[in-house]
Amino acid sequence: MNKVKVPDIIISRLPVYLRALQYMAANGSTTTSSQELGEKVGISAAQIRKDLSQFGEFGKQGTGYHIPFLIERLLQILKVEHVWDVVLVGMGELGNAILRYQGFENRGFRIVACFDNDPAKIGTKVADFTIDDAKNITEKVRAMGIKMAMLCVPASTAQDITDKLVEAGVKGVLNYAPVSLTVPSDVRLQYIHPVIGLQRMAYYLLAK
Amino acid sequence: MNKVKVPDIIISRLPVYLRALQYMAANGSTTTSSQELGEKVGISAAQIRKDLSQFGEFGKQGTGYHIPFLIERLLQILKVEHVWDVVLVGMGELGNAILRYQGFENRGFRIVACFDNDPAKIGTKVADFTIDDAKNITEKVRAMGIKMAMLCVPASTAQDITDKLVEAGVKGVLNYAPVSLTVPSDVRLQYIHPVIGLQRMAYYLLAK
Numbered sequence: 040m041n042k043v044k045v046p047d048i049i050i051s052r053l054p055v056y057l058r059a060l061q062y063m064a065a066n067g068s069t070t071t072s073s074q075e076l077g078e079k080v081g082i083s084a085a086q087i088r089k090d091l092s093q094f095g096e097f098g099k100q101g102t103g104y105h106i107p108f109l110i111e112r113l114l115q116i117l118k119v120e121h122v123w124d125v126v127l128v129g130m131g132e133l134g135n136a137i138l139r140y141q142g143f144e145n146r147g148f149r150i151v152a153c154f155d156n157d158p159a160k161i162g163t164k165v166a167d168f169t170i171d172d173a174k175n176i177t178e179k180v181r182a183m184g185i186k187m188a189m190l191c192v193p194a195s196t197a198q199d200i201t202d203k204l205v206e207a208g209v210k211g212v213l214n215y216a217p218v219s220l221t222v223p224s225d226v227r228l229q230y231i232h233p234v235i236g237l238q239r240m241a242y243y244l245l246a247k
Numbered sequence: 248m249n250k251v252k253v254p255d256i257i258i259s260r261l262p263v264y265l266r267a268l269q270y271m272a273a274n275g276s277t278t279t280s281s282q283e284l285g286e287k288v289g290i291s292a293a294q295i296r297k298d299l300s301q302f303g304e305f306g307k308q309g310t311g312y313h314i315p316f317l318i319e320r321l322l323q324i325l326k327v328e329h330v331w332d333v334v335l336v337g338m339g340e341l342g343n344a345i346l347r348y349q350g351f352e353n354r355g356f357r358i359v360a361c362f363d364n365d366p367a368k369i370g371t372k373v374a375d376f377t378i379d380d381a382k383n384i385t386e387k388v389r390a391m392g393i394k395m396a397m398l399c400v401p402a403s404t405a406q407d408i409t410d411k412l413v414e415a416g417v418k419g420v421l422n423y424a425p426v427s428l429t430v431p432s433d434v435r436l437q438y439i440h441p442v443i444g445l446q447r448m449a450y451y452l453l454a455k
Contacts, residue, residue, distance in 0.1 A: 048256040054446035055438055059427040080427045081436050118449045125445065132344035137441060139340065142425050146442045147449065186452060189441060211448035213441060217350050219267040219288045227451045228289050230263055231444045233345060233397060233421060234354045236437050237333065238262040240419035241326045241355065243435045244394060 049090045050117075055080050056087065057113040061146075064106050072103040119147025126180050126209070128200050129191035130155040130170050133215060137189060138165050151183060156196070173200065180207035187211040194218035257298045258325075263288050264295065265321040266354075272314050280311040327355025334388050334417070336408050337399035338363040338378050341423060345397060346373050359391060364404070381408065388415035395419045402426035 059079045063071055073084035073091075080087075091097045091109075094116055098104040114120045125148050127134055138153055155161060156173040163170055171179060180188075180203075188209045192200055197216035204212060211227045214220055222228045267287045271279055281292035281299075288295075299305050299317075302324055306312040322328045333356050335342055346361060363369060364381040371378055379387060388396075388411075396417045400408050405424035412420060419435045422428055430436045 046256070048254070050450050051443075051447050053450070054443040055427065057446070058425070058443075062427060078429060081430055116450065117446045118452065119446055123445070123449060132340060132347065136340035136344060140441075143442060143445075146446070148442065148445050187445060187448065189445075210452050211445075213444045213448065217266070219263065219270060221286060222289055227448045229444050229448055231439060231441065233348075233439065234351060234356065235259075235262040235266075236421045236439045237331070237351075237356050237395060237397075237419070238265070238325045238327055238354070239259050240395065240421065240435045240437055241331060242258050242261070242324065244326065244418050 045093050049093055052080075052082065052086075052090055053113055053117055055082075056090075057110065057117065058146075060106055060110050060113070064110060069106050070103050071106055071109075073098070076104070114147070117147070122147060122149045123187050124149055124151040124183065124185045125187045125189060126151065126176075126183075126185045126204070127153040127189045127191065128155075128173065128176065128204070129193070129216075130157070130160050130165065131191060134191040135165055137191065138168060148187070150189075151185065152179060154179075176200065177203045177207045180204060180209060185209060187213070189213045189215065191215045253301050257301055260288075260290065260294075260298055261321055261325055263290075264298075265318065265325065268314055268318050268321070269354075272318060277314050278311050279314055281306070284312070322355070325355070329355075330357045331355060331395050332357055332359040332391065332393045333395045333397060334359065334384075334391075334393045334412070335361040335397045335399065336363075336381065336384065336412070337401070337424075338365075338368050338373065339399060342399040343373055345399065346376060356395070358397075359393065360387060362387075384408065385411045385415045388412060388417060393417060395421070397421045397423065399423045 059076060073087045077084040077087050097109055127138060127150050130153060143149060153168050154171045154173040154176050160170050161172045186209055188204045190197055190212055194216050197218050198220055201212055201220050205222055205226055213229050213231055215231055217232055220228055267284060281295045285292040285295050305317055335346060335358050338361060360379060361376050362379045362381040362384050368378050369380045394417055396412045398405055398420055402424050405426050406428055409420055409428050413430055413434055422438050425440055428436055
């Protein structure tokens with residue numbers, strides 16, 4: 040099975056399936072169907088079956104999916120059976136909201152360090168974290184072996200911080216800063232910004 | 248040109264191209280190439296040419312793209328030449344950060360109302376907005392004719408608020424709540440959550 044060939048649009052839906060399945064499991068369900076899952080996530084049953092078929096056989100015609108098995112397989116496929124260490128950079132309101140969010144760890148991620156360049160913030164505590172000086176970011180991130188970063192800094196400093204993270208060995212950057220960034224080809228960059236999401240929806244709202 | 252047939256993955260990249268082009272324009276550039284644009288956004292030149300070719304001819308071999316023209320066309324394609332009114336629901340830290348963010352309006356969106364169900368927040372001001380009581384959401388959103396919503400409420404209330412927004416005529420919901428939601432088929436639902444972004448990246452980080 041050559042995973043690199045699975046279209047990115049399918050990969051992008053797997054976390055949504057996983058979340059819905061985990062929610063069902065938490066509510067005591069043990070089986071589901073592509074129809075039921077589809078209704079929960081707003082994606083057609085046929086699309087769900089097609090997406091999952093990229094990774095092998097998950098369900099039987101007529102009996103549906105065994106939820107714990109499907110969750111386990113999706114965790115494996117997405118490589119989140121184990122917890123990834125993540126660095127958070129930029130401790131403004133958004134960074135604070137993310138740092139206080141409790142839902143990362145049981146879904147495969149754990150924030151282990153946070154940085155800012157504001158002297159008024161450096162050394163202060165947010166939740167259980169002490170904000171570290173951004174000037175130490177390369178050496179600390181490298182020393183901790185962190186491979187993933189969330190970037191909540193202003194647009195003006197985003198590329199500089201990204202360069203430092205890449206230098207430190209980070210291979211995945213989730214970018215909240217409202218700016219396009221350049222990374223080497225072996226680094227995965229993903230944009231997460233409300234305007235991007237809104238513009239993508241606007242296309243559909245008047246397209247019909 | 249049947250826009251409905253353009254794959255969603257292409258639509259999802261257009262806002263990223265648009266942002267990079269607007270950035271170049273703001274810095275005084277008037278022409279670019281698929282190579283240059285590709286370097287800025289981390290997408291191959293061939294992919295950019297293929298994506299844009301879905302919507303007609305934008306550049307000439309050897310002379311590249313005229314940036315103002317390409318921006319104008321992308322604004323048209325994404326239906327953001329005019330400003331969309333948006334309602335924001337849930338005024339926790341994330342809602343506050345979004346409400347204070349200055350970058351919506353010049354990119355096609357304007358927050359016009361915000362709601363919460365916390366009596367301590369209702370009636371207070373954030374930036375230039377007064378937080379309205381969520382129990383009035385259906386009538387107010389309908390009266391204002393708002394078609395787009397950003398949802399920053401806890402998972403436990405997200406479906407209830409979504410139902411009310413849909414009843415009020417909202418056709419696009421950008422969901423920050425960490426839960427899968429159900430909407431009618433004529434409503435566009437988009438998830439925006441760091442775990443989704445991180446899980447999607449994790450797939451690639453170990454896949455090679």
